[in-house]
Amino acid sequence: MxxxxxxxxxxxxxxxxxxxxxxxxxxxxxILCREFAIGFGPKVFSFKRDETIYTIRLLPIGGFVRMAGEDPETIDVKPGYHIGLLLNNANEVIKIILNNKDKYPNARVIEVEEADLEKQLFIAGYEQDEEKLERFTVHEKAVLVIDGQETQIAPYNRQxxxxxxxxxxxxxxxxxxxxxxxxxxxxxxxxxxxxxPVNEARLGEVVENSPAAEAGLQQGDVIQTIDGVDVSTWEDVVEIIRVHPEEELSFTIVRDGTPIDLMITPGKSTSGEETYGVIGVYSPVExxxxxxxxxxxxxxxxxxxxxxxxxxxxxxxxxxxxxxxxxxxxxxxxxxxxxxxxxxxxxxxxxxxxxxxxxxxxxxxxxxxxxxxxxxxxxxxxxxxxxxxxxxxxxxxxxxxxxxxxxxxxxxxxxxxxx
Incomplete structure (x- = not known):
């Protein structure tokens, strides 16, 4: 778990x-971002904030942000459609109902003659038994309603x-x-x-029961030489130890100002086809x-x-x-x-x-x-x-x-x- x-x-x-x-x-x-999703497939959890729906989906194989203009499917309002319109106090269309119009008794039902929901933002059409063509201004954040689901329109400047x-x-x-x-x-x-990590020839944490611990090395010891070779950086220490797996090496260290000589046999470790020596110490840190x-x-x-x-x-x-x-x-x-x-x-x-x-x-x-x-x-x-x-x-x-x-x-x- x-x-x-x-x-x-x-x-x-x-x-x-x-x-x-x-x-x-x-x-x-x-850009109008319709959905922010973690995962793909069926929705497990979702909520809407401002213009964006935030969802968690079932399959953990990625995620996506669905931006207006990149939608795989768009809803069009075409001539001949019978639609319902809900207006705000400024007589702007705020809801365009494509079906189930009977659920919106206050909607004005028209037959569409012409519509542009991207650039000019208008719908023109005829109400029932009326011969006069009416033109309605569409609010830039109006929504299309189909099967009770609302989708915000995307004017071109939001795509x-x-x-x-x-x-x-x-x-x-x-x-x-x-x-x-x-x-x-x-x-x-x-x-x-x-x-x-600090690139100094000084010991960090010493692993318990490791070759370093068994030889008596302690955290804070400063290494001066390995097998007679002077070392001054952590990279020097690692380079020498790596190429001598299971070979006894002589160490000269300084602890509290006192030089100490120790013999250590690195253990053997492998990575893929490579074999290298280790003594069980971490680099110094600050x-x-x-x-x-x-x-x-x-x-x-x-x-x-x-x-x-x-x-x-x-x-x-x-x-x-x-x-x-x-x-x-x-x-x-x-x-x-x-x-x-x-x-x-x-x-x-x-x-x-x-x-x-x-x-x-x-x-x-x-x-x-x-x-x-x-x-x-x-x-x-x-x-x-x-x-x-x-x-x-x-x-x-x-x-x-x-x-x-x-x-x-x-x-x-x-x-x-x-x-």
Whole structure:
């Protein structure tokens, strides 16, 4: 149960902040955002605030912000329709009832002759048994009512496509950017709580029953030499120990101003096909706001670089698709990390957040990076690509992504049950 809670919190936070980036920048640009969703599929929970419906959906495979002008289906008011109109005190239409008009006895029922709900915002038509054409001004926040469900109209100036190229670019890129910001904040908090690593040849925490503890090393000891080689940084210490697994090494340390000579045999650890030496000590740390900020930037940059290198290996064939993980694999990894403590779980969440940000920036259809590629083409050619063609490309891309997710999830299941 603890793993389920941890997974839900991490997944929810990653998707929430990603979509929050889209939402905030879209709203700042004046775009009508119809829905802010965590997950896909059937709604589990929802509430409406201002113009936006906030929902949690059943399938934990992402999220979305549904912006006006990007809706897969729109409701049109066409000539010949019989509709009901509710007006405010300024004689502006605030509700357009498309069916079940008998439930609104105060509505004025007309047969539509002409309507424009995007630019001129009007409806013209004839009331029953009347020959005079009447023209009604439509309020910019009027709603369409069908089967009792209300949908706010989207004047063109509130639609995604009406905004400048810069505004649209910022609204899309803000999602991945928020994932990097979230990772930075988590690493900053870890620095404040745990301390930030310091590149000094000084011991941090010593693991119980480790080769270092059995040899008598203590936290705060300063290492001067290893096997006669002078060391001055933590990187020097790690580099020498890594290449001498299960080989006895002589250490000269300084404790409270007194030099001490010790013999230590590093244990052996493996990562993939690599074997390296370890003695069971952590790097020294310091606590402070400035060092924590630096740790946030350093760790975010480091993991960004590592993930980009991993993706480049996938592209060049050095990394197999079988090594990718989907939701099931991430859940299993989260289970293992959760058992090692909350700090490691926070660090895992930060790494996943960076990974989500980078993946979404890839120039693939249906991803944020794919949208940005279309914007780049638009900037070069001076006009946008036909919306239907772009939509078809994103639809196909989304279908392939879903197929890839199914393959990766199947691999995860096989890997877990074959262990």
């Amino acid at each position: 603890n793993t389920v809670i941890a997974f839900v919190i991490i997944f929810g936070a990653l998707v929430f902040f990603h979509e929050l980036g889209h939402l905030v920048l879209a709203k700042r640009a004046g 995604f496509g009406s905004k400048t190229l810069l505004q649209r670019t910022l609204a899309i890129i803000a999602g991945p950017a928020m994932n990097f910001v979230l990772a930075f904040v988590i690493f900053l908090l870890l620095g404040l709580l745990q301390g930030s 606590k402070g706001i400035l060092s924590s900020i630096q740790n946030g930037f350093t760790q975010t940059f480091y993991w960004t670089k590592e993930i980009v290198i991993g993706l480049s290996k996938l592209i060049t064939g050095q990394f197999s698709i079988d090594m990718l993980s989907g939701p099931v694999g991430i859940y299993d990894a989260t289970d293992q990390v959760a058992q090692t403590g909350v700090y490691n779980l926070m660090r895992w969440g930060a790494i996943l957040s960076i990974n989500l940000g980078i993946i979404n920036l890839l120039p693939l259809p249906a991803l944020d990076g794919g949208r940005l590629m279309f914007f780049l083409v638009e900037a070069v050619r001076g006009k946008p690509i036909d919306r239907q063609k772009e939509g078809l490309v994103h639809f196909i891309g989304f279908a392939f992504l879903m197929l890839l997710m199914l393959v990766v999830t199947w691999n995860d299941i096989q890997r877990i049950f074959n262990m």
